[in-house]
Amino acid sequence: MSDLRPPEHQVAGHRAAVNKLGPLVDGAGLFYKPLQALDRGEQELAFYTAFSAHPAVPPRIRDTFFPRFHGTRRLPTAASPGESHPHLVLDDILDGLAAPSVTDIKIGACTWPPRAPEPYVAKCLAKDRATTSVLLGFRVSGIRVADAGGAVWRPDRSELKGTDIPGVRRFLRRFVSSVGGDGLDCALAAAVYGGEGGVLAQLRELKAWFEEQTLFHFYSASVLLSYDANAASLAGGSVGRAVRVKLVDFAHVVESEGVIDHNFLGGLCSLIKFIDDIVAEVSRTAPAGHS
Amino acid sequence: MSDLRPPEHQVAGHRAAVNKLGPLVDGAGLFYKPLQALDRGEQELAFYTAFSAHPAVPPRIRDTFFPRFHGTRRLPTAASPGESHPHLVLDDILDGLAAPSVTDIKIGACTWPPRAPEPYVAKCLAKDRATTSVLLGFRVSGIRVADAGGAVWRPDRSELKGTDIPGVRRFLRRFVSSVGGDGLDCALAAAVYGGEGGVLAQLRELKAWFEEQTLFHFYSASVLLSYDANAASLAGGSVGRAVRVKLVDFAHVVESEGVIDHNFLGGLCSLIKFIDDIVAEVSRTAPAGHS
Structure with missing residues (x-):
């Protein structure tokens, strides 16, 4: 957990910063995406949950074109010390790319x-x-x-x-x-x-x-x-x-x-x-x- | 010209009627479509003119999927006796279909x-x-x-x-x-x-x-x-x-x-x-x- 940090190579979307939630990576292949506000986080979670288990999705499509989903995890937030926020745990799709x-x-x-x-x-x-x-x-x-x-x-x-x-x-x-x-x-x-x-x-x-x-x-x-x-x-x-x-x-x-x-x-x-x-x-x- | 009549089998668009412009067919394979108001007629004519002569359109696509364009013709209108209205002259794409x-x-x-x-x-x-x-x-x-x-x-x-x-x-x-x-x-x-x-x-x-x-x-x-x-x-x-x-x-x-x-x-x-x-x-x- 101590190694979590904002991804270096993010090109779009919200960024983690002081007082701001943003995605984190652990450098070991996982990407933590904070659940978004306004039902969006719940909707994204519902999608990953349904998609991961859907029998009609070809495994090759899921494995090739989607980040693998590993559930959710509450993480302490720099934004509000002492509090935690739920995150989607996903494969870090840039893992292993040096530059x-x-x-x-x-x-x-x-x-x-x-x-x-x-x-x-x-x-x-x-x-x-x-x-x-x-x-x-x-x-x-x-x-x-x-x-x-x-x-x-x-x-x-x-x-x-x-x-x-x-x-x-x-x-x-x-x-x-x-x-x-x-x-x-x-x-x-x-x-x-x-x-x-x-x-x-x-x-x-x-x-x-x-x-x-x-x-x-x-x-x-x-x-x-x-x-x-x-x-x-x-x-x-x-x-x-x-x-x-x-x-x-x-x-x-x-x-x-x-x-x-x-x-x-x-x-x-x-x-x-x-x-x-x-x-x-x-x-x-x-x-x-x-x- | 005397044989022009509204097409029997039209399913959408304007219909010819007393005091109303609408397409006509000659029963010999041609379809006359009145140029529409508000520049639409001019735009459709411009399209047919450009498309018919465009060297990058494969002849097979043009012949299979588009009505052939034969220019324009002014026709007397039942709507305004003594006046005429420009029409696109096209192949009647239902020609030869009995029912x-x-x-x-x-x-x-x-x-x-x-x-x-x-x-x-x-x-x-x-x-x-x-x-x-x-x-x-x-x-x-x-x-x-x-x-x-x-x-x-x-x-x-x-x-x-x-x-x-x-x-x-x-x-x-x-x-x-x-x-x-x-x-x-x-x-x-x-x-x-x-x-x-x-x-x-x-x-x-x-x-x-x-x-x-x-x-x-x-x-x-x-x-x-x-x-x-x-x-x-x-x-x-x-x-x-x-x-x-x-x-x-x-x-x-x-x-x-x-x-x-x-x-x-x-x-x-x-x-x-x-x-x-x-x-x-x-x-x-x-x-x-x-x-």
């Missing part, structure tokens, strides 16, 4: 559950229209790029918020580029986005599940992409566990009423197209490989 | 172009939320079922407007059922929805195009499904030209800004899942075939 590059992409043109209360709908809708969500079916909520040389890039919050379509394209290029120079060389595009086990292959597997699954609708959830630029496997072009695609943030997941999550699926297809375009462009302009 | 069953399915959770004026957005959004559009990614805007015996079923307008998710499922079952009895026997599900050339196969081909195309976003457009219950080919289980899947209503199509139409695509995937479920259910419960 993680991470991006949090909120999926769906619509981030409000259709039966949500009116003020919440109005607030979300305004944000969905002010960001790229309505236009693209997703928005980039956070990004951090670390390269093998140890350099790190992250944008200002204002740069993220005001992003337009070309801006999203630049973020997705920058995510697989060296940090120096113009940061858009796409040096790792083939290794991280392309190939077997790369982001594209994983997103396509996730998409195939969303074309079928009628269990949950993932409003306002994110796809978190991460990789370790230092991983020896990346340099060799084989990615293995070095490239990760995980879904996170389930405070607004609802039951599906028997229909697919067309909102998430449409956004996912849009993201796939963006990334596929980058891979295609890089493979057109790259010099020939080992021949 | 067509037709359903008009408006695709997309969101029927408003993101950059539309605010009052229009508010009006469409209210309707998208009041119907199944937001929940399902589509709504049934019209349906007419004719069976081989000549019987015809169509719902009241109020029944259509108030439809919920189970109601949509019933409409999609009824569309391929005999008109008598409870109208839900799904007698033609395998022939119309399933198989090579059936609705599912055609919708999947359309979906593959929407996963790639970044030319147009089809807000508020419909997929019109039709077949002829009298076609000998249906009885034999082979559908050929007897089952048609066409896109219609392009007054709110906009350019894509280089991204896919995730809104249309998500709705299309949702519709495919509904229809796939019906085919799967029928094939599970059907007695074995010719064995």
Whole structure:
């Protein structure tokens, strides 16, 4: 317990600080997420509980694309000494990545559950229209790029918020580029986005599940992409566990009423197209490989 | 010209009547659609003009899924004797079907172009939320079922407007059922929805195009499904030209800004899942075939 600390590489969401609850990691593979206020924490807990045990969820989907859920634990809070707060105990999805590059992409043109209360709908809708969500079916909520040389890039919050379509394209290029120079060389595009086990292959597997699954609708959830630029496997072009695609943030997941999550699926297809375009462009302009 | 008359089998949209403009057919394969007011007519004409000549549209997509465009023609109007009104001249997509069953399915959770004026957005959004559009990614805007015996079923307008998710499922079952009895026997599900050339196969081909195309976003457009219950080919289980899947209503199509139409695509995937479920259910419960 004494080793709990805020995660170093968080790119979106609330942060732990003095007088503020935020997620913690134990450095041994676990991530502690404080239950959120306003029923959101209870809803996220209900989702993890239902999802973890659901017989219709393919184990491969659960293991590949979701953090493993280990129940809840009350932890003392720095915010209120002497008191404790319940936390979800999850796998730390960045565990083992020495210098993680991470991006949090909120999926769906619509981030409000259709039966949500009116003020919440109005607030979300305004944000969905002010960001790229309505236009693209997703928005980039956070990004951090670390390269093998140890350099790190992250944008200002204002740069993220005001992003337009070309801006999203630049973020997705920058995510697989060296940090120096113009940061858009796409040096790792083939290794991280392309190939077997790369982001594209994983997103396509996730998409195939969303074309079928009628269990949950993932409003306002994110796809978190991460990789370790230092991983020896990346340099060799084989990615293995070095490239990760995980879904996170389930405070607004609802039951599906028997229909697919067309909102998430449409956004996912849009993201796939963006990334596929980058891979295609890089493979057109790259010099020939080992021949 | 003297043979122009309102189409018999229209299931949605404006109808021609005394003092009212509406579409006309010539009975020889052409459909005349009056240009709509408020720029909508001009927008639809601009779409047909651009789309017809666009080098990036695969000819097979254009020929299979869109009515062919033959320019415009001014026609005298019954509404205002002595005056004429411009019409789009299109292929009559029901031409040659003796007793067509037709359903008009408006695709997309969101029927408003993101950059539309605010009052229009508010009006469409209210309707998208009041119907199944937001929940399902589509709504049934019209349906007419004719069976081989000549019987015809169509719902009241109020029944259509108030439809919920189970109601949509019933409409999609009824569309391929005999008109008598409870109208839900799904007698033609395998022939119309399933198989090579059936609705599912055609919708999947359309979906593959929407996963790639970044030319147009089809807000508020419909997929019109039709077949002829009298076609000998249906009885034999082979559908050929007897089952048609066409896109219609392009007054709110906009350019894509280089991204896919995730809104249309998500709705299309949702519709495919509904229809796939019906085919799967029928094939599970059907007695074995010719064995």
